[in-house]
Amino acid sequence: MRASDLLKSRPEGLYCPPGDFFIDPVRPVERALITHGHSDHARSGHHSVLATQETLDIMGLRYGEDFAGTTQAAALGQTIDINGVAVTFHPAGHVLGSAQICVEHGGMRIVASGDYKRQKDATCLPFEPIRCDVFITEATFGLPVFRHPPDHEEIARVLKSAAQFPERSHLIGAYALGKAQRVMRLLRDAGYGRPIYIHGALAKLSEYYQSQGIDLGRLEPGTVETGAKADFAGAIVIGPPSAFADRWARRFPDPISCFASGWMRIRQRAKQGGVELPLIISDHADWDELIITIKETGAEEIWVTHGREEALVRWCELEGIAARPLHLVGYEDEGD
Numbered sequence: 001m002r003a004s005d006l007l008k009s010r011p012e013g014l015y016c017p018p019g020d021f022f023i024d025p026v027r028p029v030e031r032a033l034i035t036h037g038h039s040d041h042a043r044s045g046h047h048s049v050l051a052t053q054e055t056l057d058i059m060g061l062r063y064g065e066d067f068a069g070t071t072q073a074a075a076l077g078q079t080i081d082i083n084g085v086a087v088t089f090h091p092a093g094h095v096l097g098s099a100q101i102c103v104e105h106g107g108m109r110i111v112a113s114g115d116y117k118r119q120k121d122a123t124c125l126p127f128e129p130i131r132c133d134v135f136i137t138e139a140t141f142g143l144p145v146f147r148h149p150p151d152h153e154e155i156a157r158v159l160k161s162a163a164q165f166p167e168r169s170h171l172i173g174a175y176a177l178g179k180a181q182r183v184m185r186l187l188r189d190a191g192y193g194r195p196i197y198i199h200g201a202l203a204k205l206s207e208y209y210q211s212q213g214i215d216l217g218r219l220e221p222g223t224v225e226t227g228a229k230a231d232f233a234g235a236i237v238i239g240p241p242s243a244f245a246d247r248w249a250r251r252f253p254d255p256i257s258c259f260a261s262g263w264m265r266i267r268q269r270a271k272q273g274g275v276e277l278p279l280i281i282s283d284h285a286d287w288d289e290l291i292i293t294i295k296e297t298g299a300e301e302i303w304v305t306h307g308r309e310e311a312l313v314r315w316c317e318l319e320g321i322a323a324r325p326l327h328l329v330g331y332e333d334e335g336d
């Protein structure tokens with residue numbers, strides 16, 4: 001069987017003709033397999049959804065319990081037969097519940113990795129390299145300029161700044177699913193014992209992480225009531241990036257604005273966003289991680305999605321690995 005007969009790009013998303021299912025479709029479909037809960041991959045309105053239990057739970061929290069007609073939980077490493085196609089979910093190391101989806105039929109094995117990273121992350125299971133014929137990789141940070149430093153070094157810079165400016169608050173912008181909880185956990189692992197104040201948009205997901213045994217320590221609502229401003233002197237407050245433009249952020253005492261994202265590698269981008277303390281913490285693979293992963297899968301062919309496809313395709317060609325961009329529409333890297 002040819003790879004392009006097993007998985008192909010359609011307007012709704014990546015489609016498997018023999019199995020008659022889509023992976024991370026961007027429009028409502030009959031049967032969807034979902035890699036993880038970020039809103040650009042996990043949408044509501046599908047007739048049936050197959051995903052890890054955590055991803056199903058996260059979709060329920062974000063969209064309400066009726067987000068799909070029917071749901072089925074995929075246990076990691078267990079093969080499920082869909083119309084004669086063998087489907088197996090494996091951990092992707094991206095956010096809690098994130099999985100790569102291995103699709104096998106007629107002697108052809110393709111792994112759709114979804115979003116992934118290789119840096120250690122205490123809030124989710126580590127990425128597992130799967131041998132395959134075709135590996136579908138993201139390329140959000142697919143340029144050699146993107147190299148993410150160790151995350152604990154980035155967190156140490158926040159704690160140093162907080163110690164230097166005890167009268168000021170530190171506001172960290174972090175995506176609501178995954179990044180925010182990873183930052184909380186990194187603060188705890190660095191020995192930060194004070195309550196962490198959070199924007200309301202992070203509450204449900206953070207509670208869910210805690211219910212899954214991921215200890216984030218004491219979290220308090222980051223709500224400034226009249227006259228309570230001084231209570232936040234020296235506090236660390238985490239909110240979604242979107243909250244930084246509104247009044248919520250201006251209520252804190254002399255805030256230092258921090259943003260946790262792989263894009264913070266680009267100084268200009270941090271400056272434009274008014275970020276004083278950029279933190280290069282990403283839930284996506286950097287250039288080195290992409291290269292290592294491609295080699296570890298042993299794949300003879302690489303399909304590159306959402307991001308800077310050209311550099312990675314070129315790198316593969318120089319290594320003698322067939323590669324091509326796979327044009328899928330509608331992905332906006334919610335969790336960069």
Ligand SMILES: [Zn+2]
Pocket residue numbers: 036038041094115333334335
């Ligand atoms: Zn993602």
